[in-house]
Amino acid sequence: MSSISSPVRQDLLLQFEAAARSAAASIERVPYSAESLAAAVKRIATGRIAIAETLDLPPDLFADLRKLPGLVRGRSKEELAACDVGVTEAFAGVARTGSVCVAVDHDYSGAISLLARMHVAVLSAETITERPGDLFNPRYLHGKTLQRNFVFITGPSATADMGPLVRGVHGPHQLHIIILE
Amino acid sequence: MSNPATVASPRTVANKSEKPALLGAIRMALEIESPAVRHNTQAFNSGRYLATAAIPDYDRLKDQARATKEAAIARLPELLATLEASVKGNGGNFFLAKTGEEAARYITKVCTDHQARLVVKGKSMTSEEVHLNLHLEAAGIEVAETDLAEFILQIADEQPSHLIGPAIHYSRERITALFKKRFQTDLPLDTGEELTRFAREMLRQKFLNADAGISGANFITADTGSIVLVESEGNIRLTSQLPPLHIAIAGVEKVLPKREDLAPFIELIAPSATGQGLASYTSVLTPPMQAAPALSDSPVQREFHLVLVDNGRLQMREDPVLHEALYCIRCGACLNSCANFQTVGGHAFGGETYSGGIGGSWEAGTRGLLNARFSELCTGCSRCVMQCPVRIDIPWLNSNLRERINECDLEKSGSILEKAAAAQFHAKAPLPKIFFGRYDLFGKWGSRLAPLSNWINNLPITRALMERLVGVDRRRQLPPFASTTLSSAARRLSPSKASSCRGKAALFPDIFTNYGSPERGLAAIEVLRSVGIDLVLTEVSADGRASLSQGLIKTAQQQAQRTSELLLKYIREGREIIVVEPSALAMLRLDYRRFLPHDVFEEIRAHSFEAVEYLWRILQERQLNAADFFSAFRHPLGTRLFYHSHCQQKTIGAAAPTEEMLRAVGFDVATSGVECCGMAGSFGYKKDFYDLSMGVGEDLFNQVRATEAEGERRTLVATGTSCQEQLHAGLQRKVFHPMELLAAIRATAEI
Ligand code: SF4
């Protein structure tokens, strides 16, 4: 099991990327800086963008993001539902399943990560842990996860209820994961 | 068969406490729902095999989950008290409803107190159980089911047909037709995408305007008052987080002691259910969360109610058998791995809410024993047992339900003849159950009187009578009784010819082989002796399989007792026990743990082998080349085989050795990929289930056809007697036991 202070384990990072891709997420690595992050989001995001506050990452890291055109500041259901892109921090990643963990009641991250057609999850590489069960280990992230309201997000929302597999149901059609290195 | 009655609708046959409803439901399902159910369950089933194989410590996780559940149910009253304190401490409300009615009324009152006009709902079997929608609607509240499957069912007014895929019986084409009819729209609705977009747009509006959200809960933790919600569409996240009022309804059995206990469950549920590593969304929440986004810019304070439903569960907890069902995490693996379920789905193999192998116990516990009548569709094939993430012995639960239902039926409607038969055989069950359950006695007399008994058996009048009295379908031919049983035929065989003794064993002539197909046993004896096994025959004894499968549990218990004493004698002489019929072997290796002291069971389990399994083991232990003894190229019918292993044989891990052995001697072996042939012991002989049984068999027959379409014909091979009968019935071709193949090879060698 990894913890927040441990160095990035390359094997976990690679496993995470492969698993996330096979869960139909798109993924890229970006240098750890506000400018690179903003540039990366700018490349893929168009239209109205809602950006949640950071949780474990330093707030400055999202500073440049907020200068992007189309930023939505409101937090009403209607404003959030009208967004094209929602950006949130993911405070942990799970290598085996390619999941990202998002704290849902932190600045409406739940709604921001769900209502837009694209969800961009910003993940710090050293938070990637091996398996889902690690999130329930009191030592992981110093037990912080045990107090959080969070969701494991594994790929975009999907259904097989209408016959064939369809991606993009009540939640995003696309999940894009940006790994900060 | 009854008249080709008009096809029932799912609702009218939801309650199957009376037999005609069950039979009507099977007809309906075979006629309409079967193709979609088959396609969807089989996709889930293969997904699960792949996903669970990718978990390195799968077995350990299952043990851990099982142990946690056992402890949680044992401590349930205390956990409920802890949970109540946690939820209240978090600022939420807690309500423990004794009955479903009480739960539905409480929730309706919370909603009306909030002047809720529109409620969005996530999928919740418990809310179906308590008929929540009816109550809400009666109070003038609009209920929007937001899970797309539940959305379909709400439009169609049908009950769920699967624990996790409630509309699994709908093909895309049928959904299109349903939507077109209901919504009278010109929008294109001809693909999964179009249908999904249509529903999404409609439901998005409901989410934004909803006054309350009602969800279920997959797991609840007592120490923190947290709930876990597993889904892939995102509707449950919206339901639980968008409206200012969130109500979660769940059965009391969902409570686990600690948040840390969630680990194995989170890792098991999605692979077991849908074959994913995790579902798209697995939310871990401790409500009430601080604030919900509002329609205006200022957030609104949330309110949370956790409604736990007893509705018979606390009584199940006291039940020596049914308490095991409370460990269920509703993953649906036992549905998807069940050949009968794959063929008809939960509208036939299910009750008003709960379906599949585990569904009977739930319907019995929450509604009443007779509501579990559909559990008769459980053949006891055991394919689900290893698939259950909490290791519930589903066929055992169903055998017990059968015993209880038998008693009820006999008391309610048994004829004088039936009551007399019941008294005679010391079994409180209707005649058909006794007939199939006591094959040991019928077989004994049938063989003594053969060929007269076979002649009588085949008379049209006898077949008609058998159908009326004991329910054997007249289209089926009962296996003829052997005029020379295995045990008498074996006496005439010469003892072991080989000079060196490579192993000591005793062949147990199970009743099916002994009275029904002694030729398989004889082949096994010849083959084993030919490689130098010092082999004797034990006395005949009913192992208990037949009686257990009919719910004659006390009889099975006595038979297990007697058989174990018999077998132990041989084991203590240093002999391994060889069994030809896999269902009998599975009794010894699996089911006897219910009937015997642990050490006795373990001793028998460790020393019992399927005949080929034993042979393969000896050859390997002695580092002998199997092909030197049995070269496939000498087999008169050629080397191309189609091998179907028996359901219980697979479960106890005795299928692979036969495949390995046959390949090792040079056969080109194609294998079946079905869970069960559909005959499943006596199941397929019953007139009530003939069509279902043949429907299940269709998959197997088609696999044979498809394999042969690629090349020339293959020799059909099966280890189980009933599989052999089924293959013969479906393809009208001779089917061999693997030992018969090997014996034929030896015979050519000797010429
Ligand atoms: S034992 Fe077989 S028939 Fe019974 S529920 Fe399990 S898989 Fe289905």
Ligand code: SF4
């Ligand atoms: S009985 Fe086991 S396999 Fe079946 S739904 Fe419950 S947990 Fe899953």
